[in-house]
Amino acid sequence: MNEEIGEEIPEEMENTDSAEESFADLFEAYDKNVSDDVRVGDKISGEIISIGRDAVFVDTGTRIDGVVEKAELLNDEGELDCKVGDVLELYAVSVKGGEIRLSKSVAGGGGLEILQDAYEESIPVEGKVKSLNKGGFDVLLGNRRAFCPISQMDIHYVEKPEDYVGEAFEFLITDFEESGRNIVLSRRKLLEKAVQKARKSFLENLVVGSELTGRVTKLMPFGAFVELTPGVEGMVHISELGWSRVEKPSDVLQVGETVMVKVLGVAPDEKSKQMKISLSIKQTADDPWLSVTDRFKEGDVVEGKVSRCAPFGAFVEIEPGIEGLVHISEMSYRKRVLKAEDVVSPGDLIQVLIKEIDSSRQRISLSMRDVEGDPWAGIAGKYGKGQPVEGTVEKHENFGIFVSLEPGVSALLPKSRIRESSSPGRIEKARPGDTIPVVIENVNVEERKISVGPGDAQDEGEWRRFVPGRDQNQGMGSLGEKLKQALAAKKKR
The missing domain is CATH 2.40.50.140 (Nucleic acid-binding proteins)
Known part of the structure; x- marks a missing residue:
């Protein structure tokens, strides 16, 4: 029996030694996780470990627990609305004499x-x-x-x-x-202080290509400033405000508006010594040109908004980010267009026909006149040679006068033919908008050209040819007769 006891004692002592070693390990591990570095003014998040009659004890993460007056934690009804296990955020207002005094706020x-x-x-x-x-x-x-x-x-x-x-x-x-x-x-x-801390943390985690929500803080002629987090702003250049052409940032944004932006770049600014953040609003959405042929086909008639005029035509936006060009030659069949502004103005809504789509070059050719219809269709059967018509003077040129026969159909009265009129001065003095009588002389549908003569022409040689039994030489007058007689007398000699 003694031998059995003797054998058991070492085993119990061994278990005791093991327990002591485990406790020491635990204490050492705990000791590594605590810190004595608590200073007045530090903000501490700690768990309530005990609630007394006048004070509440909080785990500060150090060897010393913190204490906060219970009265400071009472709500408006005088009740304590926290319990053991809840986490409080408090400030260290005193660290001395082995005691850490905490406060929700100093005023409290x-x-x-x-x-x-x-x-x-x-x-x-x-x-x-x-x-x-x-x-x-x-x-x-x-x-x-x-x-x-x-x-x-x-x-x-x-x-x-x-x-x-x-x-x-x-x-x-x-x-x-x-x-x-x-x-x-x-x-x-x-x-x-809080902004600087948050700003530092935000910039450390900011990644190019990420999409964030921001608030518009300022609009400038060249773009918009967007606050990503308090104290951190980026700039959206005017070219990155949208896929549509933007003339002024104020046309598409307002200060205080919340927008989604994509981070294009982050680099230190040498002047301000801060980070310069480049942003984009338009790149948060897909490029509309990538799928333009899915929505539009050549021959489609669509409504568009004139975005700007140029010497060679007008640009028309048929959907946000998709612009096409109406060349000046495609603006009207019915009148000669010298300037796009004579027909349209920026902001006008117009109907256009899609003539060609080149998605690789991001170009679309549009036509306004094809929507109206070609006034030259069937013109050959409508006007014939010798037909008298009334024309409206469009404009004077050195070589003649352009006369409108109907909307979209003009004819040329050559200057050499004006002299044949019974009143050439009246024709030459006619102003744009005045009507004059003309006679159709030639119609060339392929070249879209019509030539006319004056409606009151006095060319005797022309009309005398159509008088029956009339000798064409009689049109020469008395001088012609005398010349004829002189030639006959010379032959007799």
């Missing part, structure tokens, strides 16, 4: 001494904006009055100060004089 902790410590250690204090004051705001820190200049209330310019009244914020005490009778606050400095 109350005393003048704590406010003095908050000033010296740059600890945030919570205050409620009571009213507007000359140049700023009256703020209550518990029962103590403080002042916050309007320039220190926010990072951005305060447009509506009244919106801040009645709200509670955290502040830094920037001046603490006359034993607390003169306290000046700044919310801006606190926000700037």
Whole structure:
């Protein structure tokens, strides 16, 4: 039996030694996970480990637990709405004598001494904006009055100060004089610290090609600035605002508008020493030219918006990002077009026919006149040689006068034929819009040319040929007769 006991004792001692070693390992592991580096002003997220009658104890992640006054955690009804296991975010307001005192806000902790410590250690204090004051705001820190200049209330310019009244914020005490009778606050400095921290974290994780949501903060002639996160802005160049042509950023965006953007580039700016972020709005959507032939076919008649005019024609947007060109020669059959602006203006909605699509070169040829119809169709059967018609003067040229026979059909009255009129001066003095009588002389449908003569021509040789029994030589007059007689007499000799 003694031998059995003797054999058992070493086994129990061995188990004890093992337990001690395990406890030591655990303690060492715990010791590695704790930190003594807690300073006044640090923000601590800690779990409630115990609730006493007047205080609440919180795990600070160090060897020393933190303590916060229970009264500071009561809600408006005087009840404690947290329990063991909940995580609180508190500030270290005192670290001394083996004790870490915590506070939800310095103002909640109350005393003048704590406010003095908050000033010296740059600890945030919570205050409620009571009213507007000359140049700023009256703020209550518990029962103590403080002042916050309007320039220190926010990072951005305060447009509506009244919106801040009645709200509670955290502040830094920037001046603490006359034993607390003169306290000046700044919310801006606190926000700037938070922004710098968030900005650093954001830039570390920013990746080219990523798509983000941002807020338009400023519009400039060359583009728009977009805030990606507080303190971080990027710029969308005007060419990247959309697939459609944009003349002014204000035509497509408004300040305060939320937009989706794609990060095109991130590089340090030598002038500002900050990161320059290039953004795009249009690249968050597919390029419409990649699938243009799925939506449009040659011969389609579609409605488009004139985006701009050029000396050679007008550009028409038939859908966002898809522009085609109506050449000046394709604007009208019915009148001669010298300038695109004589027919259309930017912003006009017009019907166009798609003549050709070249998606590889991102070009579409359009026609306005083909939508109207060709007025020369059937013109050969409508006008014949010798037919008298009324024409409207279009314009005078050195070689003659262009006369409109009907919308889209013009004829030329040569200058040499004007002299044959009984009143050539009247024709030459006719203004655009005046009507004159003309006679059809030649119709060339292929070349779209019609020549005419004056409707009151006095060419005796022409009409005398059609008089029966009339000798054509009689048209020479008395001088002609005398010449004829002289020639006959010469032959007799």
